[in-house]
Amino acid sequence: MNAVEARDLVKEFSGKRTVRALDGVSIDVRPGSILGLLGPNGAGKTTVVRILSTVLVPDAGHARVLGHDVVREADIVRRLIGLAGQYAAVDENLTGRENLRMVGRLTHLPKKITLERSDTLLEQFGLSDAANRTLKTYSGGMRRRLDLAAALVGRPPILFLDEPTTGLDPQSRQDLWVVIEGLVRAGTTVLLTTQYLEEADRLADRIVVVDHGRVIAEGTPAELKADLGTTVISLTVPDSATARSVAAILSPLAPRPPVIDDATVELTVEEAPRVAAEALRALDQHGVTVVGLTLREPSLDDVFLRLTGHRAEEVAEVASGATSSDEGGTPSHDREGRR
Ligand SMILES: Nc1ncnc2c1ncn2[C@@H]1O[C@H](COP(=O)(O)OP(=O)(O)OP(=O)(O)O)[C@@H](O)[C@H]1O
Numbered sequence: 001m002n003a004v005e006a007r008d009l010v011k012e013f014s015g016k017r018t019v020r021a022l023d024g025v026s027i028d029v030r031p032g033s034i035l036g037l038l039g040p041n042g043a044g045k046t047t048v049v050r051i052l053s054t055v056l057v058p059d060a061g062h063a064r065v066l067g068h069d070v071v072r073e074a075d076i077v078r079r080l081i082g083l084a085g086q087y088a089a090v091d092e093n094l095t096g097r098e099n100l101r102m103v104g105r106l107t108h109l110p111k112k113i114t115l116e117r118s119d120t121l122l123e124q125f126g127l128s129d130a131a132n133r134t135l136k137t138y139s140g141g142m143r144r145r146l147d148l149a150a151a152l153v154g155r156p157p158i159l160f161l162d163e164p165t166t167g168l169d170p171q172s173r174q175d176l177w178v179v180i181e182g183l184v185r186a187g188t189t190v191l192l193t194t195q196y197l198e199e200a201d202r203l204a205d206r207i208v209v210v211d212h213g214r215v216i217a218e219g220t221p222a223e224l225k226a227d228l229g230t231t232v233i234s235l236t237v238p239d240s241a242t243a244r245s246v247a248a249i250l251s252p253l254a255p256r257p258p259v260i261d262d263a264t265v266e267l268t269v270e271e272a273p274r275v276a277a278e279a280l281r282a283l284d285q286h287g288v289t290v291v292g293l294t295l296r297e298p299s300l301d302d303v304f305l306r307l308t309g310h311r312a313e314e315v316a317e318v319a320s321g322a323t324s325s326d327e328g329g330t331p332s333h334d335r336e337g338r339r
């Protein structure tokens, strides 16, 4: 049995304009694993989490947590889950310790157990020294850790983490990753939403990519990246006209068409050092000046660009009503999701 199972979830929000936030999303989370739900702003990630945590009722489809229906058995489901992240239910005016104790009271834990667990969690998350300070004085990283601690007071077997590290500095992000990994080692099942491929890559056993309320790809991190190639070679040339001819010259060197972004041409390849050397030789032969060359791991943006034909931040702009210029010459993309 899957720890979490959602089938064909549909959710619309009506306002000035009806938004179909979820348009048939299905996910499975195996017991003791981390599923990364990856997608840009407005993709529907929080809506999935809110349905699974019984805050919202889906318009169609159904979902189960440890076999219990999130609508018909919402009370049972609530006792099985912990929720941390975007819409955290912590109180700014209470101290760290008071917040954890309040969670214990709200979940009807015996007082003695609440006190013990609160202190253990504060210790475990490096918050003992700040335990008696109000949250107003906490840094972003401390807040996220307290928020996660609050979700753990009830020792839930299932944890929903909605963008747990968004806005954190790299060190705080790493620290939180270590904490989450520890929880999973101890048997917790985690559904984590994120906008960062790097985060999903590090933590998730499987990734489901959502965009516009639909699943557009899924697989292990290795599968998703293998689909792209392992390294992105990014070449900057003097202007966008040159970039277009460079793309034509370099096209035979990569399995997929180069992506042009203004005066930059990107190739996603397996053997970056060899291809980069070949590319430079070819451009030299054609008398093209290369202004910059970088190699990097594929990012969420690259995954998105391949899957949807637009970059993640453009999706966000479109979603928020801004106009986006048409990327003429965008190569055709494989829209078929992975199994
Ligand atoms: N209560 C609501 N009323 C109206 N529209 C909503 C509501 N909640 C979500 N939406 C819309 O549904 C879509 C999906 O939103 P959701 O919050 O699930 O996205 P998300 O993937 O969590 O995005 P983000 O990364 O920004 O948190 C968006 O277009 C959003 O504007």
Ligand SMILES: [Mg+2]
Pocket: 045, 046, 047, 086, 162
């Ligand atoms: Mg969200």
